Amino acid sequence: MSLDHAIQTKIVQLTNEHWVTHVQGAAFAELISGKEPGHRMADYVDDQTTSLLKVSLDTRYEADKRGGPKKRSMGDVWVYSNNMFNPINVKAGLQRMSGQPNLVSMQKLLDYVFKAWIDSYYLLIIKFDHREVITHKAYLVDLLDWTDFITYDAGPGQIMLRENDFYNAFEDGHTPPKGPIASKVESLFTRFEEGVRSLFTNRQQRLERQRKLFGSFAKKPFAVDQSEMRFVP
Numbered sequence: 001m002s003l004d005h006a007i008q009t010k011i012v013q014l015t016n017e018h019w020v021t022h023v024q025g026a027a028f029a030e031l032i033s034g035k036e037p038g039h040r041m042a043d044y045v046d047d048q049t050t051s052l053l054k055v056s057l058d059t060r061y062e063a064d065k066r067g068g069p070k071k072r073s074m075g076d077v078w079v080y081s082n083n084m085f086n087p088i089n090v091k092a093g094l095q096r097m098s099g100q101p102n103l104v105s106m107q108k109l110l111d112y113v114f115k116a117w118i119d120s121y122y123l124l125i126i127k128f129d130h131r132e133v134i135t136h137k138a139y140l141v142d143l144l145d146w147t148d149f150i151t152y153d154a155g156p157g158q159i160m161l162r163e164n165d166f167y168n169a170f171e172d173g174h175t176p177p178k179g180p181i182a183s184k185v186e187s188l189f190t191r192f193e194e195g196v197r198s199l200f201t202n203r204q205q206r207l208e209r210q211r212k213l214f215g216s217f218a219k220k221p222f223a224v225d226q227s228e229m230r231f232v233p
Contacts, residue, residue: 015049
């Protein structure tokens with residue numbers, strides 16, 4: 001069922017109204033000055049936006065066994081819509097970036113869907129431009145609809161966003177095809193399988209390489225030899 005259209009519109013509207021005002025403050029200007037402004041402002045934007053949504057919408061947090069907020073929950077905030085709570089993960093960054101930021105653990109996302117706990121995974125991405133006047137833009141998308149714009153590394157286990165491709169498609173008005181949850185998740189699971197197989201192959205090759213090196217090492221007396229190393233004063 002996911003978030004209904006009215007709720008999605010309200011989330012984007014609330015986010016835009018908040019940051020139009022708050023990017024002009026001295027506290028925010030200080031956050032994005034200096035080295036690595038994207039990292040410095042990420043937690044601040046996350047906390048501010050999450051608090052805003054909690055005040056304005058019917059929300060909950062995911063609880064751990066003790067009843068407190070669960071660490072590394074699927075959602076920074078869970079918004080009620082269509083008779084269920086929907087996870088929203090807030091992401092902040094700078095415009096003009098073309099990297100591949102981490103989004104969520106692939107295994108965790110698949111687990112939540114396979115257990116029928118969720119049928120969507122929303123990203124509320126807030127991008128800031130601080131070249132002259134500080135501006136921002138908010139994007140709200142269901143990751144399950146945008147799997148054509150992700151990549152997956154089975155090593156760390158993270159789904160990553162191909163930023164340049166995603167933002168170009170979004171700005172060009174790309175509309176993901178609608179389909180049943182099974183077809184959406186099939187795309188994710190295929191990526192998962194391919195990633196795990198590739199990881200296993202790479203690990204096997206690394207093991208064979210180290211086994212050969214060990215075999216050579218074990219056959220001869222040990223003596224330090226730095227002849228192939230290079231040192232500089």
